[in-house]
Amino acid sequence: QVLKVESVGIHDNFFELGGHSLLATQLVSRIRDQFQIEIPLQTVFVETTIAELGKVIEQLQKQNLQLAAPEILPRGGNAELPLSYAQQRLWFIDQFEPNSASYNIPIALRLQGKLEFTALENSFREIINRHEALRTNFQAREGKAAQIIHQTTNWQISVINLQHSVTETNIQELIQQQLIQPFDLANESLFRATLIVLSETEHLLLICMHHIISDGWSMGVFVDELATLYNxxxxxxxxxxxxxxxxxxxxxxxxxxxxxxxxxxxQLNYWQKQLETAPKFLPLPTDRPRPAVQTFAGAYQEFALSEELSNKLIKLSQEQGVTLFMTLLAAYDVLLYRYTGQTDILVGSPIANRNQKEIEGLIGFFVNTLVFRSELSENLSFNELLTQIRTTALSAYAHQDLPFEMLVEALEIERNLSHSPLFQVMFALQNAPNSDVELTGLTVKDVPIEITTAKFDLTLSMSQTATGITGGWEYNTDLFDSSTIERMTGHFITLLTEIVEKPQTEIKELPILTTSEKQ
Incomplete structure (x- = not known):
C-alpha cells in the first residue's frame, strides 16, 4: 500500500524496494492506525523488513503504551478558528508586505484535444466544496487573526481568448502576469484558475494558490482530484x-x-540544544556585495545527472543504510564547506509534516522546515559524514512537529535584514506523491514556469525521475551570476562522481574541479 508494489516478501528491505523517509512516515502512520501503537520513525531505519517490524509491533502491543499524539477530530459547531502556526507567520508577513506575490504557488498545464469546459469548471467547484482551505479568508478579529470559512462561493474560472494572436513569448509573459498578481488574504479567493484559449483544441490552464492555504503536496492532491472528477x-x-x-x-x-x-x-529543548552554538550565517562567496536589506530577486537553473551516476548514488545509499536525501545532503554540505571553509554548517529543508493518515489527502499548509546541522572536520571521510547525517536526520524527524517560526523565536536570533535567520541555504529532495495528470480526451503537458524570486541565497532542489536524478538551483540574482551557478553545478557533479567511486575519501581530498578547470 505504501510502496505501491504488487507483493512484498517478509524479508524484503523497505529501502531497497524504493522506501524513503516520507514513505517511512506513512508506514508509521498506517501502523498507528492499524495496531494503535506508536513506532518511532528511527525503528523503520533499523528494522527494515516486515519480519523485523513484526517483532517490534508484538513487543509494543504487550506494553500497552499511549499514542504519542491524539487523533485529529472534526471540530464542534461554534469553535473559534485559529490559524495554524505556519499560517500565522505568513499572515504576519502579509501585514508588512501586503502586495507581495512571493508566496504564490503556481502550476501551468497545456491541454491539447477537445476540452469540456463545464466538466472542468464543475470539477474545480467540487474540489472547492470538498476542501474548506479553498474557501477560507484570514481576517483580524479582536486583534487576533482568524480563519473565516465561507459555506458557499461564487467562484469561477477566468477565461482569456487569444485564438490566432499568440506567440510562445506572449505565453510566458501571460503566465508571469497571472502568477504575480498578489492575493488579498482578507477578502478574495486565495485560489485562482485562468483558462487561456489558444485554439479550439489547445488551451493553457493556469492554477495559482496562496501558500497560506496550500503547499507542494497539496498541489499533488489537487491535480489528482481534478483528474478523477473531470474523468x-x-x-x-x-x-x-x-x-x-x-x-x-x-x-x-x-x-x-x-x-x-x-x-x-x-521539542524546544531538543532544537535549542542542537542549534544554540551553531553559526547562524554561511559566508558563501558572492559576485556582488550583499545588499543591506535582503532582496528576493531570483532565477532558476536546471541540471541533470547521468543515469549511471544516478543509479550509483541510489546504490551507495542502500549500501550505507541511508536514504538518497541523506547522501545528497551530505554531498551538498561538502560543496558548501569547500566553498566557504566553514566546518559547522546549517542547511534548511522542507518536510511534508503529514504524520497522520487523516491529513494525507487534505489541501492545506502543512509543510514545515527542519534545520540540519553538520560538523565537518577536515579528516572526516565522506562515509563518516554520512553516518553523522543519518543520526542527525533521524532525530530531526523525531522532533519535526515544532513549527519553524517557534524555533526562530526560541533561539532569540538577532535579526539581520540582509539575510534570512538561522540558515541561508536550503536543500530539498522532491518525493511528495505528484502523479501525471490524465484527463479524458486530452494530452496534458506541464508548462515550465520561469522563476523570478528566491527566498534564500541558494536552494538546491533535486528529484528522482524515471530516467535519473535531476536538480535545480534557485539563487538570489543580487548575489550570484548565472555563470557562477553553472560552475557550481560542474563542481557538484564532479564531487558526486568521486563520492560514488570512493566514499571512504576524506572530504578535504574530494576533487571538485571539472576537467576543463584542471586544464
Missing part, C-alpha cells in the same frame, strides 16, 4: 472520491491544543 463527469459516472474525515481548520485547532506543555518543552 467521471466526462464519462457520466458517480465520483469515487471518499468524503474527507477532517478539514484543515481541525488540524489548526488540534495543533494548538496538542503542542503545548511538556510536549512543546521536549
Amino acid at each position: 467521471t463527469y466526462i464519462q457520466g459516472k458517480e465520483t469515487t472520491l471518499k468524503p474527507l474525515p477532517i478539514q484543515y481548520a481541525d488540524f489548526a485547532i488540534w495543533q494548538r491544543n496538542w503542542l503545548q506543555g511538556e510536549i512543546l518543552e521536549r
Whole structure:
C-alpha cells in the first residue's frame, strides 16, 4: 500500500524496494492506525523488513503504551478558528508586505484535444466544496487573526481568448502576469484558475494558490482530484472520491491544543540544544556585495545527472543504510564547506509534516522546515559524514512537529535584514506523491514556469525521475551570476562522481574541479 508494489516478501528491505523517509512516515502512520501503537520513525531505519517490524509491533502491543499524539477530530459547531502556526507567520508577513506575490504557488498545464469546459469548471467547484482551505479568508478579529470559512462561493474560472494572436513569448509573459498578481488574504479567493484559449483544441490552464492555504503536496492532491472528477463527469459516472474525515481548520485547532506543555518543552529543548552554538550565517562567496536589506530577486537553473551516476548514488545509499536525501545532503554540505571553509554548517529543508493518515489527502499548509546541522572536520571521510547525517536526520524527524517560526523565536536570533535567520541555504529532495495528470480526451503537458524570486541565497532542489536524478538551483540574482551557478553545478557533479567511486575519501581530498578547470 505504501510502496505501491504488487507483493512484498517478509524479508524484503523497505529501502531497497524504493522506501524513503516520507514513505517511512506513512508506514508509521498506517501502523498507528492499524495496531494503535506508536513506532518511532528511527525503528523503520533499523528494522527494515516486515519480519523485523513484526517483532517490534508484538513487543509494543504487550506494553500497552499511549499514542504519542491524539487523533485529529472534526471540530464542534461554534469553535473559534485559529490559524495554524505556519499560517500565522505568513499572515504576519502579509501585514508588512501586503502586495507581495512571493508566496504564490503556481502550476501551468497545456491541454491539447477537445476540452469540456463545464466538466472542468464543475470539477474545480467540487474540489472547492470538498476542501474548506479553498474557501477560507484570514481576517483580524479582536486583534487576533482568524480563519473565516465561507459555506458557499461564487467562484469561477477566468477565461482569456487569444485564438490566432499568440506567440510562445506572449505565453510566458501571460503566465508571469497571472502568477504575480498578489492575493488579498482578507477578502478574495486565495485560489485562482485562468483558462487561456489558444485554439479550439489547445488551451493553457493556469492554477495559482496562496501558500497560506496550500503547499507542494497539496498541489499533488489537487491535480489528482481534478483528474478523477473531470474523468467521471466526462464519462457520466458517480465520483469515487471518499468524503474527507477532517478539514484543515481541525488540524489548526488540534495543533494548538496538542503542542503545548511538556510536549512543546521536549521539542524546544531538543532544537535549542542542537542549534544554540551553531553559526547562524554561511559566508558563501558572492559576485556582488550583499545588499543591506535582503532582496528576493531570483532565477532558476536546471541540471541533470547521468543515469549511471544516478543509479550509483541510489546504490551507495542502500549500501550505507541511508536514504538518497541523506547522501545528497551530505554531498551538498561538502560543496558548501569547500566553498566557504566553514566546518559547522546549517542547511534548511522542507518536510511534508503529514504524520497522520487523516491529513494525507487534505489541501492545506502543512509543510514545515527542519534545520540540519553538520560538523565537518577536515579528516572526516565522506562515509563518516554520512553516518553523522543519518543520526542527525533521524532525530530531526523525531522532533519535526515544532513549527519553524517557534524555533526562530526560541533561539532569540538577532535579526539581520540582509539575510534570512538561522540558515541561508536550503536543500530539498522532491518525493511528495505528484502523479501525471490524465484527463479524458486530452494530452496534458506541464508548462515550465520561469522563476523570478528566491527566498534564500541558494536552494538546491533535486528529484528522482524515471530516467535519473535531476536538480535545480534557485539563487538570489543580487548575489550570484548565472555563470557562477553553472560552475557550481560542474563542481557538484564532479564531487558526486568521486563520492560514488570512493566514499571512504576524506572530504578535504574530494576533487571538485571539472576537467576543463584542471586544464
